[in-house]
Amino acid sequence: MGKEIERAGFPVVVMCNLIDVAKTVGSNRMVQTVSVPYPLGDPDMSPEDDWALRKHRVEVALNSLATEVDEPTVFPTKI
Amino acid sequence: MTKKAIHYINQFFGQVGGEEAADSKPIFHSELVGCSNMLNQMMPDVEVTHTIVCGDNYVTNHTDVALEEILGWLEKQEFDLFFAGPAFMAGRYGVGCGLVCKAVKERFDVPVITSMNEENPGVEQFKTEAYVFQGGRKATFMKDDMEKMAAFAQKIVKGEDLKPAAEEGYFPRGVRFEIPHPEGTMAADRVIDMLVKKLNGEKFLSELVIPKMDKIPPAPAVKDLSKMKIALVSSSGVVPVENPDRIQSASATKWGKYDISKLDKLPQGVFKTIHAGFDPAAMCAVPDRGIPVDAMRFWEKEGKFGKLHDYFYVTVGTGTTQAYAAKFGREIAADLKEAGVDAVVLTST
Numbered sequence: 281m282g283k284e285i286e287r288a289g290f291p292v293v294v295m296c297n298l299i300d301v302a303k304t305v306g307s308n309r310m311v312q313t314v315s316v317p318y319p320l321g322d323p324d325m326s327p328e329d330d331w332a333l334r335k336h337r338v339e340v341a342l343n344s345l346a347t348e349v350d351e352p353t354v355f356p357t358k359i
Numbered sequence: 360m361t362k363k364a365i366h367y368i369n370q371f372f373g374q375v376g377g378e379e380a381a382d383s384k385p386i387f388h389s390e391l392v393g394c395s396n397m398l399n400q401m402m403p404d405v406e407v408t409h410t411i412v413c414g415d416n417y418v419t420n421h422t423d424v425a426l427e428e429i430l431g432w433l434e435k436q437e438f439d440l441f442f443a444g445p446a447f448m449a450g451r452y453g454v455g456c457g458l459v460c461k462a463v464k465e466r467f468d469v470p471v472i473t474s475m476n477e478e479n480p481g482v483e484q485f486k487t488e489a490y491v492f493q494g495g496r497k498a499t500f501m502k503d504d505m506e507k508m509a510a511f512a513q514k515i516v517k518g519e520d521l522k523p524a525a526e527e528g529y530f531p532r533g534v535r536f537e538i539p540h541p542e543g544t545m546a547a548d549r550v551i552d553m554l555v556k557k558l559n560g561e562k563f564l565s566e567l568v569i570p571k572m573d574k575i576p577p578a579p580a581v582k583d584l585s586k587m588k589i590a591l592v593s594s595s596g597v598v599p600v601e602n603p604d605r606i607q608s609a610s611a612t613k614w615g616k617y618d619i620s621k622l623d624k625l626p627q628g629v630f631k632t633i634h635a636g637f638d639p640a641a642m643c644a645v646p647d648r649g650i651p652v653d654a655m656r657f658w659e660k661e662g663k664f665g666k667l668h669d670y671f672y673v674t675v676g677t678g679t680t681q682a683y684a685a686k687f688g689r690e691i692a693a694d695l696k697e698a699g700v701d702a703v704v705l706t707s708t
Contacts, residue, residue, distance in 0.1 A: 281594065281674070282705045283575055284688025290695060291578040292592075296707040305681075308577035316708045318641035319595065321648035331654075334647065338654035338704070342664055345702045346584045349577045 282307055293341045293355075295319060303352050309344045310354045311337055333359045362439040362516045364402075365409045366395040367429075367459050369452045372498075373412025381451075383414035385428050394501060398442060401509035404516045405440060411459075415451035418458060426462045438469065440512055445474035445494045445504035446481060453481025460489035470515050474504040477530075486530040487682045493528055531568075533682025535610070569681075587701040590668035592691060594676030594684075594707040595642065595649035596634030597625065606675055608635035614674035614687045616694065619667070624653035636677030637708060650706055668700050676707055 283306045286292045293309040294302050297319060302310050313319035320334040336359045344355045370380040372393050391399060392410040399407035411429060418425040441463045443456035453475040460471035474494035475481050482491055490511065494504040507528050514521060524531040540549070549566070556563040581587045598606060604615040619625070625646035632642040632649055647653045655667045672691045676684075695703065 281592070281684045281688035281691070282703070282707075284685050285592065285692045285695065285703055285705070286578050287575050288689070288692035288696065289578055290692065290700065290703050291580060292703045292705055294705045294707060302707070306574050308575075313706070317637040317639070318645075318648045319706055319708055320651045320654070321641070321645055323641040323644065330645070330648075334651050334654045335657055338651050339658060339663070341704050342584060342589070342658055345587070345589070345704075346580050346582075348580045351577075353577075 291345050293344045295337065295341055299354055306352075308349055308352050309341075309347075310352065311341045311344060311357060312354065313337065361404055361406050363437055364405050364407045364440040364442055364512065365411065365433065365436060365438045366391075366398055366407050367411045367413070367441070367443040367456065368392070368394060369446075369449075369455060370412060370414040371452075373410065375412060375414070381414045381416040383412075384417055385411055385413040385425060385432070387411055387432050394505065397502065398505050398509060401506060402513055405509075405512050407442070408438065409436065413455065413459075415449070415455050418455040419451050422458055426458065429459060430462060430466050433463065433467065438467075440515065441467075441469055441471045442508060442512070443471070443473040443489075445492070445501065445508070446476075446479060447494055447498060447500065447504070448476040448478050448496045450480050453479035454484065455481075457481040457485030457489065457491070461485060464488060470512070472508050472512060474508055482530055487532050487534075487686070490527075490529045490532075493530060533680045535678075535680060581702050584664045585662055586665045588666045588668055588699060589655070589664050589702050589704060590695055590698070590700045591619075591650055591652065591655060591671040592703050592705045593650045593671065593673045594679075594705075595673065596632040596675040596708075597630050597642065597646045597649040597673055598633055600629060600631050602633050606633060606673070608633045608675060608677075610678035610680075611675040612683055614672055614691065616670045616672050618669060619652055619671055620669035622652060623656045625650060634675050634677060634708060636675075649708070651704075655704070665701075668695075668698060670698075 282292045282294050294307040295311045296302050297313045297316050321330045337357050340355050340357050370383050375383050388410040395410040443460050446453040446456045456473040464471045471489040474492035476494050476496050492507045553563045630646040632639045642649045659667045
């Protein structure tokens with residue numbers, strides 16, 4: 281799905297847990313998420329930490345859209 | 360009871376003329392023309408009632424008008440099946456057959472059957488839209504190619520079990536059906552057999568063939584993030600709680616588009632995930648964990664990027680075939696283009 285959107289000319293950042301799958305299907309900008317059932321958050325964290333994590337990973341994703349890449353690239357996250 | 364079929368062919372096989380007649384408009388014959396007669400004779404339980412003849416250039420260059428004429432005429436007919444071609448290696452003919460088959464399938468939801476050579480560009484474009492049988496390179500294969508189409512139509516009307524694409528002889532449509540193993544061999548036994556073959560360097564056939572990937576180069580980065588309109592797209596299955604578009608929980612065949620222009624987050628109880636591929640509790644509790652509207656709003660207000668697109672787009676990723684996923688991607692991309700979106704954040708599970 282992301283590939284067809286990118287083929288149409290949009291830069292796409294894929295946020296997912298299984299980075300290898302994203303690479304196999306041809307994603308070019310990737311940010312890893314926490315898990316499959318809760319990609320951007322963690323029910324074991326406090327609501328504040330859950331929010332901080334989501335905010336941070338979305339920021340990394342946004343930055344990736346403004347970054348030129350010439351091959352499939354995983355953008356690292358801190359939280 | 361005999362079923363009825365209508366057959367589409369081009370100007371050449373429809374005896375209008377060659378290249379000079381390729382601009383000819385659709386002609387509707389109630390007396391069968393040319394190869395339609397042969398097709399008709401091949402099927403004891405199907406009667407071909409009409410032949411539609413249309414120029415290849417006309418249908419490929421004036422597609423909307425041509426399809427409107429053809430569909431408009433078909434509205435007044437009774438038919439249970441639709442045939443087009445065979446188109447062999449003739450590119451425009453193949454694309455024409457594909458265009459007509461796709462439109463007929465969408466409007467009337469009847470089985471649509473055509474045939475093309477693997478090199479015909481119509482195959483790649485339409486193999487997921489119709490039964491495109493693997494045909495010969497040129498018209499000397501007319502009889503062989505039609506026999507395949509006819510035999511398959513006979514199976515459909517008699518309600519016989521349809522086999523996978525490779526066995527029936529058409530190009531895989533990217534559709535999966537579950538069937539019990541014919542010999543009753545358990546999955547565990549089958550997978551061990553495959554593993555042993557793999558270890559021995561022998562050939563084996565996967566039951567879940569992953570189509571080959573084509574790579575696309577990365578799109579250029581956006582120049583000034585603070586001016587950009589960004590859309591959220593997701594395969595997480597987060598939808599309004601009533602799931603208004605009835606998106607399937609697995610093996611989705613559709614996507615939805617939902618208004619978030621007045622929302623700063625996706626509230627629990629208003630949105631939920633219908634994804635059947637994982638425990639939905641954590642995402643239902645905080646739907647933003649699947650589609651981060653709250654974090655996007657935050658960064659939008661911070662001025663990090665220009666504007667969050669007023670809608671998010673979503674489907675369910677589990678069991679969904681690549682053919683459907685690609686189709687969703689193309690459809691969503693067209694919508695994004697119209698909305699003036701610059702870039703996409705796609706969350707998947």
